[in-house]
Amino acid sequence: MSTTVERNVPIADTGHNQHPQRKWQDYFGFSTDHKVIGIQYLTTAFIFYLIGGALAEVMRTELATPDPDFVQPEFYNQLMTMHGSIMLFLWIIPAGAGFANYLIPLMIGAEDMAFPRLNGVAFWMIPPGGIFFLSSFFLDTGAAQAGWTSYPPLSLVASKWGEEIWILSVLLLGTSSILGAINFVTTILLMRMPDMDIHSMPLFCWAMLATSALIILGTPVLAAALILLSFDLIAGTAFFNPAGGGDPIVYQHMFWFYSHPAVYIMILPFFGAISEIIPVHARKPIFGYRAIAYSSLAISFLGLIVWAHHMFSSGTPGWLRMFFMATTMIIAVPTGIKVFSWCATIWGGKVSLNSAMLFAFGFLSSFLIGGLSGIMLASVPFDIHVHDTYFIVAHFHYVLFGGAVFGLFAAVYHWFPKMTGRMVNETWGRIHFIMTFIGFNITFLPMHPLGLQGMNRRVALYDPQFQTLNIICTIGSYVLALSTFPFLINIIWSWLKGKQAPRNPWRALTLEWQTASPPIIENFEEQPVLWAGPYDYGIDTETIDGNETVEDMLATVSAEGR
């Protein structure tokens, strides 16, 4: 049990290579290099994160008092709709796609994605989509006001052109997402290096395979729903309009058929990232590789048959509520397997508490709370009470901020040296983590009692008895807003002036670390050799051709690659 291995991995390698690199101008044009596209995705997503966050701060400021005194209720609903839509469609989903674009070809030893031009096209739908989205604030009627769900008939009567722009933007972003997913599936299945079978592939690739399947199956249904809604809105049809004999509940079914899987589209890539980060920084093999890999697929499959749990209190028959309660609860099992496996990977390891690992701990502890409240919400009698209240707001922020965003920051700190060739300042990274973790919990923890006690969501005005907890939430949100400054300063400063990064600062075993930092244009100097599994930490007896140890091989490969 206590076997440990002394590693002789060349840490001092500066990775300052003489190979051709991209110039900064390349990041502003149409590129076919997956690494450039990955960084384009990530920086674009980050800009929208700041915009979405700014909208949230205005909302929280409004909610510091029970009366709608800081902004008008109409404008509040626009802020709320746009905050949700931006964070989902322009931050989390593109950021996940950004990491996948950057990492997948490197992780599987490929030169690029399967369809490099399609990849460029997919990215270049996002900035215009986002700008179009934001432009709706400048209309006379303002932006969409019906929430990110856009339920008819409300979406048909509130802010007609804002709503139409919302629909068109989401269609554009959804198309981008489908194109990306097709590319990921093809790349992962067909472009792996010859020695890499599907069970020696890094878990991030498994996660992206599961994510892409959901995107390909779910997004077209959302597109169909939105196109029909658009007809109702501008052509006077009545697919969903009860005034003309349409059925608003059908829209809800179609919407959630995509939008429930969408929460897995947002979290699965970061499940994958965490599965990469924890073994490296805990210096242990991932616990239960196959269990984690298959649980991603199980989540993906089950994710397609739980959508009506968003509709327990709308027009859903009793037996259907029971069916969806059962399927929703079962998702807790594969998710639980992952959480337990991550904990077991950490247990007994040699844990480095750097910024990446701190965010991974933050991810585990916050996502746990979101997961537990998620099981509660699956229970129909309880969900009927808290549906559409702040309890739900608390739940999905624990999943999507505590889960996806913490996972995303962990991934940024982990792969920053690979992407930029520079090390991040760890002290500022830790300050960023502490502020984010504290701000996050102060903001969202009080929302649980708020919802249970009777505060409904999506309101600009509320009962004065809820003011104390709302003030706490608002203060927390300011801390959360401030926490982005250490991050931004650190990232920008480190990118320009940070210490040169070696090719493998974390002594990791996955393939992306076996090339220069940042990697050269076609990724590897020569065809990489698969000499160990992605997580074979602590294994000292394994040999490649009978006499060489893993460490010898690693040293050789690094020396050759220099």
Next chain:
Amino acid sequence: MNIPSNIITLIAGVALTLISLWYGQNHGLLPIAASSDAGDVDELFNFMMTIATGLFLIVEGVLVYSLFKFRRRQGDTTDGPPIEGNVPLEIVWTAIPTVIVFILAIYSFEIYNRMGGLDPMVAGDPGPNQLAHAHHHAPQLVALDPQKQNIALGLGVSPGSKQGIEPLEIKVNGIQYAWVFTYPESGVISGEIHVPVNRPVALTMTGGDVIHAFWLPEFRIKQDVIPGRETKLVFTPNKVGQYPVICAELCGAYHGGMKTQLYVQTQEEYEQWIRDNTFAMNENTDQSPVAVNPTSNSQFLAPYAQDLGVNADTLAQLKP
């Protein structure tokens, strides 16, 4: 796997169980329960809180412990033990959540059934499309045919089947940003809802413009109010008091202001309220918004029967 010695594990386990049991019952997170259904839901929630507290403490405990215990020492470049899996352990932690969610699902089903969620008589919903075909020349939905009950939309036991007491029927109409309650027995129309204690209340609800949701936090029930459809909520208040009625589904800019009060009163107080309001309405009959329909359903529909393609037999079935 490096588990601390048995005695410490045992003490930790006992402490964890006690804390979970105590917190599960004493979290104080829910408002008062004003109906027996609410009590059932609270028990379910307490049970889930107990399990959640236990799981939370286990996982957070492991994380915090690891944070200190398994920290890498400065200059230590060795790896941890190469443990890649442990089949019995993995079976255990797959089986335990599976069993827990099965228990939760069965328990939730039981509570839901007790609340009348699976009662097929609760609401009849023929679906709006069927109606649209029948009235192709009249796009507005004018009537729901109670004989074509095929989907239950709502919550609550069939009127009359609980405790043998005839429920108080109230019609609810949700419009941007107000609730309108109509008492068919007395013809009272009100913006507040008054009900006698311990008598079942059956709400028949529809939306006038957009989707709303009728939520009574102290009763733990909620049901969307949908234009063009009828949904039902049946509940039995058992505590005299004043409770908020909240719209929970986003219905427009002043959604947050769409609230009113539910008064649970003693039988005498309730009757007095009905008398006061009936009297007030009779005083100015010409201003009364109620158009009382003097004919029965069949008489009213007879002139339209030809047009609708309905024969005399169907009409006869409509008689109450």
